Every structure is written in C-alpha cells, then in structure tokens.
Amino acid sequence: MKDVSKLDFHNHLIPGVDDGAATVDDGVAGIATMAAQGIRHIVATPHLRASLVARTTDCASYLGDVGVAWQRLLDSAAPMEGINIYRGFEILLDVPSVDLSDPLLRLAGSKFVLVEFPFVSIPPHSETALFNIKIQECEPIVAHPERYAGIQEDPLRAKEWLRVGAHLQANAGSFIGQYGRAAERTVWTLLELGLLAYVCSDFHAVGACQTEPAYKAIEKRYGPDVPRRLFSDNPLGILKNETPLRVQPPPRRGILGWLRSRLRP
Numbered sequence: 716m717k718d719v720s721k722l723d724f725h726n727h728l729i730p731g732v733d734d735g736a737a738t739v740d741d742g743v744a745g746i747a748t749m750a751a752q753g754i755r756h757i758v759a760t761p762h763l764r765a766s767l768v769a770r771t772t773d774c775a776s777y778l779g780d781v782g783v784a785w786q787r788l789l790d791s792a793a794p795m796e797g798i799n800i801y802r803g804f805e806i807l808l809d810v811p812s813v814d815l816s817d818p819l820l821r822l823a824g825s826k827f828v829l830v831e832f833p834f835v836s837i838p839p840h841s842e843t844a845l846f847n848i849k850i851q852e853c854e855p856i857v858a859h860p861e862r863y864a865g866i867q868e869d870p871l872r873a874k875e876w877l878r879v880g881a882h883l884q885a886n887a888g889s890f891i892g893q894y895g896r897a898a899e900r901t902v903w904t905l906l907e908l909g910l911l912a913y914v915c916s917d918f919h920a921v922g923a924c925q926t927e928p929a930y931k932a933i934e935k936r937y938g939p940d941v942p943r944r945l946f947s948d949n950p951l952g953i954l955k956n957e958t959p960l961r962v963q964p965p966p967r968r969g970i971l972g973w974l975r976s977r978l979r980p
C-alpha cells in the first residue's frame with residue numbers, strides 16, 4: 716500500500732496562521748507523519764474566508780503572513796527528500812462570490828479550489844457560490860461534505876453541488892469514526908453513491924493522521940482500485956489540471972448491497 720504515491724491537498728501545516736500547526740517544529744513533524752503514510756505531495760491549505768478576499772488590504776496582509784510562515788516551514792522541511800510541498804487555501808464560502816484570479820488562492824496554482832461551508836447550516840447560496848467559481852474557469856472542490864448536518868440528513872443533497880460542476884473531498888478520519896457516527900455513516904454512503912472524488916487528511920499537524928487507516932478500511936471493503944483513485948490518481952491529477960475520474964465502488968452483496976443499489980442515482 717505504501718508504494719502508492721499519494722497527494723494530500725487538505726491539511727493545516729503552515730505554522731501560526733490558523734488552527735493547525737502552532738510552530739515550525741509542529742509543521743515539520745506533521746510533514747514527517749504524512750510522509751510515513753505514503754504521502755509524497757502535500758498542498759498546504761490554511762483557512763481563508765471568502766469575505767476577506769474582497770477586503771484587499773486585509774487579505775494582502777494575511778497572504779503576506781502566510782507567505783512568510785510558508786517559507787519558514789519550507790526552509791526547515793528542505794532536508795526531507797522525496798516530499799513535494801505546494802501552496803493552496805481552504806476557502807470558507809461565507810459570501811457567494813470570491814475573486815480567484817490570484818493563483819495563490821488555488822491548489823498548487825491549478826484551476827482547482829478547495830472550499831468549505833459552515834458546518835451548522837449549509838447557506839442557501841451554496842450552489843450559486845460554486846457556480847460563481849465555475850464561471851471563473853476554476854473547479855471547486857467541496858471539503859468534507861460528510862460533516863455538514865444537511866448532508867448527514869440527506870446525502871443525495873450533495874448531488875446539487877455536483878450538478879453545478881463541483882467535486883467532493885472526504886476526510887480520511889470520517890471513514891473510521893474520527894468525527895462521530897453520523898459523519899462515518901454519511902461518508903460511506905457518499906462513496907457508495909459514487910459521489911466522492913477525493914480523500915484527504917485535513918491533518919492539523921498534531922495527533923493522528925488517518926490517511927493510512929482510512930485507505931486500508933476502503934481497500935478491505937472494495938479492493939485496491941477504489942482507494943488508489945481516491946488518494947492518489949485523482950489528487951495527482953490536480954497538478955496536471957485533470958478533472959477527476961468517477962469513483963464508483965463495486966456493489967456489495969446481500970441485503971445491504973441491494974438497499975444501496977436502490978439508492979444509487
């Protein structure tokens with residue numbers, strides 16, 4: 716399994732800029748933890764509010780702070796061979812429109828953009844916000860859909876985001892219960908419905924990184940092709956501006972499999 720080279724584009728390793736790594740040492744240790752789980756490419760994605768992007772002076776100040784912290788991390792992590800580190804952001808769509816012309820706001824300068832919504836309630840403008848990204852010739856990736864209450868209540872609601880051209884990225888920890896039973900149940904349902912394109916760690920630099928346990932859990936259930944596409948093939952495609960391939964697990968046998976197949980779109 717470790718031979719599969721993975722790319723992780725959702726994590727919080729840049730020191731002192733959000734709720735992730737507090738120090739450079741934390742960030743470097745976080746990179747080492749991820750590397751030990753077969754992650755060879757890391758797109759570091761600190762939090763950013765879409766509403767801040769419109770406030771150009773404040774945004775420039777924050778991007779400057781992130782740039783300085785990023786360089787300190789890069790200088791300290793330089794001795795690690797075989798690990799490629801890129802920049803991006805996890806953008807909270809707290810307003811329905813965000814200017815993405817600055818390539819720093821996108822994943823490794825590609826056309827892909829990692830976005831999230833507030834957990835408590837998905838805003839009514841969610842499809843509009845995603846469509847506003849598409850018309851900038853960018854591709855939105857919605858982070859951890861399984862953690863939103865609205866998706867937990869109705870996983871098929873996530874299809875509305877796919878309809879406007881978004882892709883879905885699940886958190887590795889969700890597959891093994893890190894975020895509770897509802898997120899765990901929902902993430903497996905989204906996978907079985909064929910709605911997920913990517914799995915990333917959302918690792919905050921300290922504690923456990925759940926990439927390897929999640930990979931193994933998915934592999935145990937569906938064989939090697941499904942996790943390879945979720946953790947490696949599709950994420951690596953971001954570096955080449957390639958749209959992700961659909962991930963449709965094979966149907967499971969028995970009554971559970973029959974029920975799932977009735978739900979599948």
Ligand SMILES: [Fe+2]
Nearest residue numbers: 725726805917
């Ligand atoms: Fe995150």
